[in-house]
Amino acid sequence: MNVDSGEAGPLLSVTDLKVSFFTPAGEVKAVNGISYDLRRGEVLGIVGESGSGKSVEAYSIMGLLQSPGRVIGGSISLGGENVLEYGRRQIRNMRGNRVSMIFQNPMTSLNPVYTIGDQIREALTAHSRVSRGDADRRAMDMLDLVGINNPEKRLRQYPHELSGGMRQRVMIALALICEPDLLIADEPTTALDVTIQAQILALMESIRKERDMAIIFITHNLGVVADICTRVAVMYAGHIVESGPVNDIFYAPRHPYTLGLLRSIPRVDDESRERLIPIDGTPVDMLNPPPGCPFAPRCHECMNICLRAYPPATAFADGHAANCWMFDRDVFDREMAEREMPDL
């Protein structure tokens, strides 16, 4: 896979990002210090259950956090510039132009009172001076690229005249018309039929190859992740608990939560007729997050230390890392063994 396009640094580098929502009831720490790098051509899947902070994290890259949400720490560096220090005009320049986003629900993500053509052209004219004719031509090319037939007619139609899958294709066309370096897809296939899902995924994959852009793919569907992603980050309660190459995450998961997630998806090819194992309990209350590991109360391996402090990251091969005290137990045991037998 064409991972390294020869550029020096990563395209996107998120370091210790913290996002909080200041609600009347108190501060909700939605994203609690996450870091990752993303290079051109890479597809990073961010997986987690709803409320794990995966969408909030993506919105903060685009500067789309709505009050009372605020980035309270860390940095987001896009092509070497810290996005969080951008002024209004710079953010506007970035949105839709260098970084684009597609959303979960294509039914409500398009404005019902404007035509498809209006809405695609608008994305183009917001960033460059183009004549109406040129804009129309590029919009039609783009619709053609995302597999919409009869684009000339579609340009004049309103969103409600199109099916869900068609609308999501329009959303993709809209996101890609300015040829962005990074595409953020927030559960783009969740609201669609399974057959349409597969088509949309294939479309995104082919465009990524052609344009050599990076994709952040946010989903709670592990099956989708396996299809399209090169790397995966698993989020739980505002933390990335495990991240690594897609194969490592699927075939050698380290964190108990990832393990639980994988056990809870049905597999068609599984011969062993093993039962699906759900993860017990409910996610933590983000309003009063406990001091230790947020997964601890649902974890079968829970230890005393888990309830007291958040675990540090333990690195494995190929950039695979996980935050769990289990791996530190091994280190600790070794250390203790060395101390007890200093002479050896």
Next chain:
Amino acid sequence: MVEYIIKRVLLGLAALIVVSALTFLLMNLIPGGPFLSEKAPTAEVLAALEAKYGLNRPLHQQYFTWLSDILRGDFGVSFKMQKNRPVIVIIGEMFPTSVKVGVFAMLWAIVAGVSLGCFAAYKRGRLTDSVLRVVTTTGVVLPTFVTATILLVVFAGGIFKILPVIVDKNAEWYAYILPCFTLGLNPMCNIARYTRSSMLDALSQEYIRTAYAKGLNTAAIIFKHALRNALIPVISYIGPMIAYILTGGFVIETVFSIPGLGRYFVQSIQNRDYPIIMGTTIFLASFVIIMTLAVDILYRWIDPRIDLAKEA
């Protein structure tokens, strides 16, 4: 859509029948019937009159005769205020003035209400928003006769004396400022409140997020993407507003002595000129019902989301 229009027209017709039947029944309730006047007629004269006008026939027959008279524009004649003049002629003389005041009141109410509502939505949660909320709520509950009288005292009669007290037929245009302002005040505040909430609703929609993600500027997002969607539900308030403006006109025209149908109606109430009361009521009620019907159909016609809802 066609189905909806048919349904609405049928309901409108039903409402018109209810209003007319109610008017007819109440008219029959008044002792002495439609020939009541200062001088009570003798029994023979009354019987002769009743026979002449068919008042001795069954009630439902009388109703249909009366209804067909109404449909031909025969609302009866005034028996006190403009003795023996047909009610419909009086209405025809008076109504245009009321419409003039009403239209200007509505215009300023819509323009100012929408602007204030957008402004409040834009400043949501801040001090400006809270102040505007208190002001518009006060404006909504403030009875028109209170506003009208106080403004009259302040600007025309008592303190400033810059505007005329009486707005008669020969009044200059600026004489209409105060009546139109007062009449539009309540609808204006209502529209501001509607616009604010539907604007906030529109701004929280996902297509607004899409617009931000495209990199559009705030002005384009508010005026192009949010406002157009936000104004559609506001249109549905225009029907009730017409009704309000009409009945508010009774007070405004009385306080400012405007020679419109509203003031005349109030005078006819005070003089118990029943044919005028009945005629004007059924005329205005039909007017309101028909206008509301038209606005509702217009609303459906311009709202593309109706189809969306059907699909979902």
Next chain:
Amino acid sequence: MQDKLKNLLSLHPGDEAIRQLAELGALTADSFAPAPIEDRQSYMPRQKSIGYWGDAWRRLRKNTVSMVALLVIGLLLCFAFIGPEAIPYKYDQQIRTSLNLAPMQHSEAELAAIASGERVFPHVFGTDTHGRDTMARVMVGARVSMTIGIIAALLVLLIGSLYGAIAGFFGGLADNIMMRVVEVISSLPDVLVVLLIAVSLKPALDSFVNANRQNALARPLIVLGPSIVAIFIAFAMLYWVTMARIIRGNVLQLKEQEFVLAARALGASNARLIRKHLLPNCIGSMIAATCLEIPAAIFLESFLSFLGVGVQAPLTSLGSMCSDALGGIYTYTYRLIIPALVLLTLLLSFNLFGDGLRDALDPRLKK
């Protein structure tokens, strides 16, 4: 301990941190022992559950505007219902020596009485052309307005909830017909119809009263007058439709839920189902909607009174006091201002409180 751990972990990432921590004794073998089940259970602060009413009350209390409105309503109730008993003047008592007094002004007779050492209760809001104390009249006017509002709202509650519950509960053709009736009624211009009723009821009522002076039915009619009766008729005829719609919507929603099905399966009768299951679930929205009908009725009454079909003298209402004040509006502006302010306060506080109550009792309505 936790802070120390956190600091160390951020200073020394990876295995090195663990070694350091072990050296410092911050990590012991016990740290890595399985956590006892009690500790795991008490780890997450359990959210205490609050009942519907507790929750609604908490939401309402947080709404400062509504609480202030509630306080004002309480004060107005005292003003209107205790006030007239507390001051020495009656609303229809004409004091010939105290005509047209300004607020707090004393008449010559009163001044003489004060000079001779008597204590005279001041006319706080002055007196009118008949020498009646304005404050006493405002108090009684507020009492009349509030009584009308509350009775009309209760009428709406009774008719609307019964109608809505029946339509929603039986559904099908009955519901269809009943809702068409609601649609027709809600498209009638309400104020015009009320005016029509008030005007044409007056002569009918007068002749009825004249014919049956001694009749038990006539007495309340004399006291109330045609416009109040008209308001009650109008509310009974027109204003219940909103309430009926709300209740019907609630009932339709509830009807689909399992507990109703279960009750039905156990053989509960329809009447019992409505009484025991459906109405208790609608009670929140019923209260809120009723509260908002009160200012609507007060508003309507003041409008009618202003047009001259209001409550009949000697009884008064805030609307008819405003109307009476028009006669000497330039000289005695305060005669309009005072009842108008009380009326405004009344309408505003009921509206604001009703809004707050709706938000608190029906959280689904609130975004």
